Amino acid sequence: MPFRFIFPIVLWAFTCSLFGQSDSVGVRDIVTKTMEEQWQLSPSSDKGTFRITSYKPIYMLLARYSTSPNSLPFSENPDYRAVEPAAYDRVESRLQFSFKTKIFHNMFFGHGDLWVAYTQLAHWQVYNEELSRPFRELNYEPELLLNFPMKIKFGSAAIRMMGLSFNHQSNGRSLPYSRSWNRIIFHLGMESDHWQLFLRPWIRIDDADDENPKITDFVGRANATFVYSRKQHSLYSILHTDLSLGNHKGSLELNYLFPIKGTLRGHAQIFHGYGETMIDYNHRQTTFGIGLSFVDW
Secondary structure, three states: OOHHHHHHHHHHHHHHHHHOOOOOOOHHHOOOOOHHHHHOOOHHHOOOOOOOEEOOOEEEEEEEEEOOOOOOOOOOOHHHOOOOOOOOOOEEEEEEEEEEEEEEEEHHHHOEEEEEEEEEEEEEOOOOOOOOOOEEEEEEEEEEEEEEEEEEEEOOEEEEEEEEEEEEEEOOOOOOOOOEEEEEEEEEEEEOOOEEEEEEEEEEEOOOOOOOOOHHHHHOOEEEEEEEEEOOEEEEEEEEEOOOOOOOOOEEEEEEEEEEEOOEEEEEEEEEEEOOOOOOOOOEEEEEEEEEEEEOO
16 A cells, blocks of 8 residues: 555544543533633633633644645746746645734723734645655744624624734745735624634735735635534634625635544545645645644634
């Protein structure tokens, strides 16, 4: 059996045995956290400052298939265009980890919290023996967030928080593969018993040496994340759009999380559109992935 098939099977079995030792964990322990728990929106849920907690989902797709690998990345800026195509496999691994910590509490007359967050996304050509299994793309995303608790009722749902952040995202590479941008992102969070909705429009901060001039035309000017959880199962979608009717770019990502054993869950993901990574900001593809989920929203 080829290595590319043995590796995900062995890793899956090892992780299941490592994390799935007990079935005694309650359902409430592995479903999506409420916004109050995640963002400490009341005195009863406050955990103080400089305590590291999860931010975005943490997962590992053991195998991710792309219909169109980006073997020759290019930018509208001629200084950032690759010349030689790379022999990338259609199948690779995708890993994401993300955390945040609150650094100031009850700012602005006792109504706001300041957070620092960091997310890293890795695409690993682990099955590509020809290229010695390199990391194809690493994306770094530090963020400074100001968050305000809210409680505005809409029937059975409520707006629970709103705020803004300064967000930097880049891939840390040199010419001609360097990609980066800075944004001011506004956010609003709404939830009910089994679902959550996050809306995040942004304003891009222009860069004199623009590595990706038309990134907002492809990736968009806002995203919406919808999360639905029921018992041990979760569905979440992330839609990127440029907020216009004429542009049909952007992307849609669908995720399904299902129980395996204890707190360990499986993760199935489908992505279609532009900007799955920074280097792919103007590259359209459809991907399918399967793996393991460790932390939900």
